[in-house]
Amino acid sequence: MAEPDGSGPAGQARPVEATVVLRNQAGLHARSGAALVKTAARFDARVTLQLKAQSANARSLMDLLRLGARQGDGIQITATGPDATAAVEAIAALMEHGFGEE
Amino acid sequence: MVGLVIVCHSARLAAGVVELVAQLAPEVPVRAAGGLPDGSLGTSADTVQRAIADLDNADGVLILLDLGSAAMSTEIALDGLSHDQRARIVVSDAPLVEGAVLAAVQASLDLPLAEVAAAAQDGRRFPKGTTAMPGRRTASRRAIDAPEAPPEG
Numbered sequence: 001m002a003e004p005d006g007s008g009p010a011g012q013a014r015p016v017e018a019t020v021v022l023r024n025q026a027g028l029h030a031r032s033g034a035a036l037v038k039t040a041a042r043f044d045a046r047v048t049l050q051l052k053a054q055s056a057n058a059r060s061l062m063d064l065l066r067l068g069a070r071q072g073d074g075i076q077i078t079a080t081g082p083d084a085t086a087a088v089e090a091i092a093a094l095m096e097h098g099f100g101e102e
Numbered sequence: 103m104v105g106l107v108i109v110c111h112s113a114r115l116a117a118g119v120v121e122l123v124a125q126l127a128p129e130v131p132v133r134a135a136g137g138l139p140d141g142s143l144g145t146s147a148d149t150v151q152r153a154i155a156d157l158d159n160a161d162g163v164l165i166l167l168d169l170g171s172a173a174m175s176t177e178i179a180l181d182g183l184s185h186d187q188r189a190r191i192v193v194s195d196a197p198l199v200e201g202a203v204l205a206a207v208q209a210s211l212d213l214p215l216a217e218v219a220a221a222a223q224d225g226r227r228f229p230k231g232t233t234a235m236p237g238r239r240t241a242s243r244r245a246i247d248a249p250e251a252p253p254e255g
Contacts, residue, residue: 034126034207041211061207062224 016084019076020091024098027070032099033061039090045081047091058091104209104218105131105160106202107153109176110168111144113137119166119202127206131160145171147178154179154191162190162215164222166201192219200225 024032040047040058047058051073056063058077069075075095079087106123110116116136123132133153138144150165157163167173176193183191192215194201201222208221 030203031126034203034210037207038210059211060221061204062221062228065229066227068229 015078015080016088017076017078018088018092019074020095022069022071022073022075022095024101025071026101027073028064028067028075030061030065032101033064035099036064036091036094037061039094040087043079043081043083043087043090045079045083045087047077047079047084047087049091050076050078103130103160103212104162104164104205104215105133105157106205106209107133107135107150107157107163107165108198108202109145109150109153109165109172110134110136110198111170111172112168113141115168119199122199123202123206126203127210130206130209131157132202132206133157145175147175147182150176150179151182154183161212162192162218164205164209164215164218165191165193166196166198166205166222167193168198190215192216194219194222196222196225197228200228204228 022028026032028036036049037059049056049058049064049067049069051067051069054067056067058064067075077088077091079085081087108116108119108123110119113134113136116134120132120134123130133156135145135150135153137149138146139149154163154165165176167176173193173195180188180191180193194205196205204225205218205222209218213221
């Protein structure tokens with residue numbers, strides 16, 4: 001659920017951001033990446049993940065795999081668009097719960 | 103949604119790729135076309151054709167191949183199709199496993215065939231674990247000098 005104070009007018013230009021540390025042992029690999037792609041696709045938002053200098057479109061598995069993100073890496077999630085807040089919250093929750101893995 | 107056909111010489115290899123893809127993108131229709139009808143190794147145009155026909159309701163079909171004659175069998179299978187049927191099929195030369203995984207995940211987002219095919223093609227750059235770029239560590243194993251064989255006689 002999106003927090004009420006986070007929701008701006010549709011198509012808001014101001015990006016919503018959060019930084020989350022990867023918890024699952026395997027990091028961002030095929031299965032966790034696939035879960036992330038599907039979560040991002042549920043929202044009307046453009047979501048970008050950033051690790052150091054590299055950024056990835058959250059709807060592209062290949063982009064996510066090329067981040068090479070491992071357990072303990074801090075990943076910045078940035079979203080724009082009508083569902084930006086909800087998208088960031090959902091993706092942050094997925095990562096914080098280790099994609100349902102250990 | 104775009105569907106995938108996995109053409110392999112081995113029925114078990116094709117089934118394994120389908121199994122892997124199903125875990126990552128269970129909603130994507132994927133059909134195995136592996137092995138010859140008698141169960142031996144090889145690729146069969148008839149088997150490929152049946153797999154394609156099975157995906158008649160998909161919004162396009164991406165075909166992924168293992169090796170060699172998989173391409174020829176697929177060509178023969180496609181020769182039997184009408185122009186319209188052929189237009190909704192792309193044969194990929196992406197690496198099989200990487201291509202299938204990437205294509206299926208993007209297909210699950212209901213992307214058009216061209217984008218799903220492009221995702222498969224990205225499989226050529228698919229990172230393989232953390233050892234994809236081995237360091238320059240020189241081999242520490244030193245060849246053991248074998249004693250020279252004593253001269254004959």
